[in-house]
Amino acid sequence: MRHWRRTIATIAIAGIGMFGIPAFGADAPNPAAPAEPARPGTVNYIEGAAFVDGQPVNDRNVGNIALNPGDELTTGNGKAEILLTPGIFLRVDDQSAVKMISPDLAQTQVELEKGRAAVEVDQIFPQNMIQIIDGGVTTQLMKTGYYEFDANQPEALVFDGRAEVQLANGKWETVKGHHELALVADGPHKKTVDFNSHPSHDDLYNWSRLRSQYLAEANNQIAGEYAYESGFNPGWYWDPYMWDYTYLGWNPFYSPFGWGFYPWGGLYGGYGFYGGGFYGHRGFYGGHGHYGGHGFRGAHGAPGGFHGGGFRGGAGFHGGGGFHGGRGRR
Numbered sequence: 468m469r470h471w472r473r474t475i476a477t478i479a480i481a482g483i484g485m486f487g488i489p490a491f492g493a494d495a496p497n498p499a500a501p502a503e504p505a506r507p508g509t510v511n512y513i514e515g516a517a518f519v520d521g522q523p524v525n526d527r528n529v530g531n532i533a534l535n536p537g538d539e540l541t542t543g544n545g546k547a548e549i550l551l552t553p554g555i556f557l558r559v560d561d562q563s564a565v566k567m568i569s570p571d572l573a574q575t576q577v578e579l580e581k582g583r584a585a586v587e588v589d590q591i592f593p594q595n596m597i598q599i600i601d602g603g604v605t606t607q608l609m610k611t612g613y614y615e616f617d618a619n620q621p622e623a624l625v626f627d628g629r630a631e632v633q634l635a636n637g638k639w640e641t642v643k644g645h646h647e648l649a650l651v652a653d654g655p656h657k658k659t660v661d662f663n664s665h666p667s668h669d670d671l672y673n674w675s676r677l678r679s680q681y682l683a684e685a686n687n688q689i690a691g692e693y694a695y696e697s698g699f700n701p702g703w704y705w706d707p708y709m710w711d712y713t714y715l716g717w718n719p720f721y722s723p724f725g726w727g728f729y730p731w732g733g734l735y736g737g738y739g740f741y742g743g744g745f746y747g748h749r750g751f752y753g754g755h756g757h758y759g760g761h762g763f764r765g766a767h768g769a770p771g772g773f774h775g776g777g778f779r780g781g782a783g784f785h786g787g788g789g790f791h792g793g794r795g796r797r
Contacts, residue, residue: 500530500705500707501531502531503531503533505530505533505702505703505712506533506550507533507550507552507570507571507575508534508535508538508549508550508551508567509533509534509549509550509703510524510528510530510532510533510534510540510547510548510549511529511530511548511549511556511711511712512529512547512548512678512711513525513526513529513547513548514546514547515542515543515544515545515546515561516542516543516544516545517540517541517542517543517545517546518540518541518542518543519532519534519538519539519540520539521541524540524547526710529710529711530705530710530712533570534549534570535567535570536567536568536569536570537566537567538566538567539564539565539566539567539580540559540564540567541563541564541581542559542563542564542582543562544561545561546558546559546561546671546674547559548678548711549577551575551577551586551597552572552575552591552592553590553701553702553703554588554589554590554591554701554714554716555575555586555587555588555591556586556587556589556678556682557585557586558584558585558586558587558674558678559582559584560583560584560585560670561582561670563579563581563584564579564581564582565578565579565584568600572594572595573595573596574598575595575596575598576596576598576599576600576605577598577599577600578599578600578601579599579600579601579618581618582618582619583615583616583617583618583619583671584615584616585613585615585675586599586608586613586614586615586616587613587675587678587679587723587724588608588610588611588612588613588614588628588723589611589714589720589722589723589728590701590714590720591608591610591611599616599623601617601618601621601622601623601650602618602621602650602652603621603650603652604621604633604650604651604652605632605633606623606630606631606632606633606650607630607631607632607633607639608628609628609629609630609631610628610629611627611628611720611723612627612628612644612723613627613675613723613724614626614628614630615671615672620649621649621650621651621652622647622648622649622650623642623647623648623650624647624662624664625645625646625647626644626664627644627645627664627723628644629642629643629644630642632650634656635651635652635653635655635656640656640659641659642659643659644664645661645662645664646659646660646661646662647659647660647661648660675724676724679722680724680726681709681711682711682713682714682722682726683722683726683727684709685706685708685709686706686713686714686715686728686729688709689704689706689708689713689715690715690729690731693715693731696731699715699731701715701716701717702715714728715729715731716728716731717730717731
């Protein structure tokens with residue numbers, strides 16, 4: 468087993484906290500490992516042009532930059548992924564901007580100022596209050612699932628899961644899976660309507676699906692490293708092979724896209740999922756057949772590239788010719 472120094476931010480079931488885990492062995496630390504523990508607001512991945520308060524973010528900054536209250540992340544021709552509470556990923560589309568309002572574990576609040584953003588909720592705990600502000604309206608995410616927001620025409624789309632939207636009169640409107648709600652800060656609000664949430668072509672959705680698959684792969688790679696490690700708690704764990712944080716929990720689960728996340732010690736702990744069809748399970752919009760796409764950072768990941776110069780050696784994912792599936796609303 469390889470030994471790496473890892474950084475971790477965890478949330479315990481009995482309470483909320485952030486702490487480090489001791490280094491393994493005496494090896495030199497992975498040069499890509501972040502210096503500080505992950506927390507809500509940590510930039511986990513970028514693709515193309517991304518900026519924090521006007522300063523460019525590059526691959527070497529990933530995992531080491533976190534948004535503080537009032538900080539703004541913007542994208543040009545690029546996308547960015549930000550960690551919220553453990554198990555929840557915020558993804559920012561091209562030509563978009565988000566501002567961190569509160570990075571607290573008990574109340575994590577982000578405002579979408581421009582463009583579009585998506586949230587993948589793989590695990591959520593009763594202690595977490597995850598809120599997205601769009602068009603001056605607050606939406607709280609209540610269940611695991613996949614959500615999108617649009618500042619150009621403020622609305623909340625719930626592909627899977629459940630959200631609560633605060634209305635102008637102070638009451639809350641429930642938005643269930645496969646439904647959307649126009650977000651109106653003042654005046655009468657509109658009713659939720661269903662939308663075509665079956666796959667078609669939408670870049671943000673497809674990118675989120677691909678990122679979800681990479682994160683499940685990262686989880687697969689490092690879960691066994693913690694098979695017998697004492698003091699384990701669910702949280703963000705750094706994958707030195709793919710240069711990003713992934714999530715490890717007590718129990719196995721699927722992302723909204725159907726990708727399997729192993730539990731702590733999943734490879735060696737007797738759960739029996741490895742090789743048995745857990746990874747790559749079909750989700751609510753399918754988990755198979757994600758070909759082509761953006762590739763995995765070329766030569767980044769482990770030295771020399773992950774599995775030879777890219778993700779499994781391809782310029783895209785599995786060397787294919789493009790995405791399949793997407794949002795397809797209206």
